[in-house]
Amino acid sequence: MSEVNSQYIIKKLKEWALLNYGAPEESVNVFSVNRLSNGYWNARCSFIYNNEEKRFSVSLDSNGEIVSYSDLSKTGSxxxxxxxxxxxxxxxxxxxxxxxxxxxxxxxxxxxxxxxxxxxxxxxxxxxxxxxxxxxxxxxxxxxxxxxxxxxxxxxxxxxxxxxxxxxxxxxxxxxxxxxxxxxxxxxxxxxxxxxxxxxxxxxxx
Known part of the structure; x- marks a missing residue:
């Protein structure tokens, strides 16, 4: 298994965006990658989908697997x-x-x-x-x-x-x-x- 670091998380996010939204990897902007105190990761990315900018917050476990995500353009406090x-x-x-x-x-x-x-x-x-x-x-x-x-x-x-x-x-x-x-x-x-x-x-x- 690959070492889980920020570069690995970025790679996983680009693969996820391509698989779920058809966004080419080069068009995915990962602008935040943070490791949480519980060992999980949180990353944020953006890309264009149907002529609209989509912004997501993605939660990954300690192995770098995506466990959940939320659409920041739709979610508010x-x-x-x-x-x-x-x-x-x-x-x-x-x-x-x-x-x-x-x-x-x-x-x-x-x-x-x-x-x-x-x-x-x-x-x-x-x-x-x-x-x-x-x-x-x-x-x-x-x-x-x-x-x-x-x-x-x-x-x-x-x-x-x-x-x-x-x-x-x-x-x-x-x-x-x-x-x-x-x-x-x-x-x-x-x-x-x-x-x-x-x-x-x-x-x-x-």
Missing amino acids: GDMGSAPTMILIAEVFSIIALIGLVLSLVAVLIAGTASITNVTPAGTTTVSAFSSVIGIIVVAVVIMLVISVYILSRILKIRKYILAGDAVSALSEDSVGLGVLALIFNGIIAGILLLLARDDLRRASQ
Whole structure:
């Protein structure tokens, strides 16, 4: 089997356009090829069919086989039901969760850098309040912060696909795993909305 890379994906798209629409390979313009985080590929192409420009978003699996496609000239965010609204709300709650984590980190760091002054008959001593427990808390909050930023970046990418009318790519990006992570790190509401949006995106991508 050939190595699956961007050139292989372009070749598969041109073969698909020729087989399904009779478009000569040299007339097919593949203007976007992206490998998704789940190993799948998303590519966009355009060509002339019946004197009309056709633009497609094509989803391919990790082996480079086409699994679904959508006509970008016909698909809009209005065809995706409540998904655009749910993703937008999930984005807002994710930003709120991110701000909360940043404030928590700042508060822990301030508490850790504070000092405690002890006055005893032997004299006055100053002891740092920073302890191994606070250090563990800081590390945990930083890890949560990094994961939360990652989830938000994925949500922003989903919104970008939705605004472009690309339900297939939005569905590929809005995975069940992302929804579960959002439930844990970005709040229950954000996670539930991401999972619910999958149904509308799935219908729009069929």
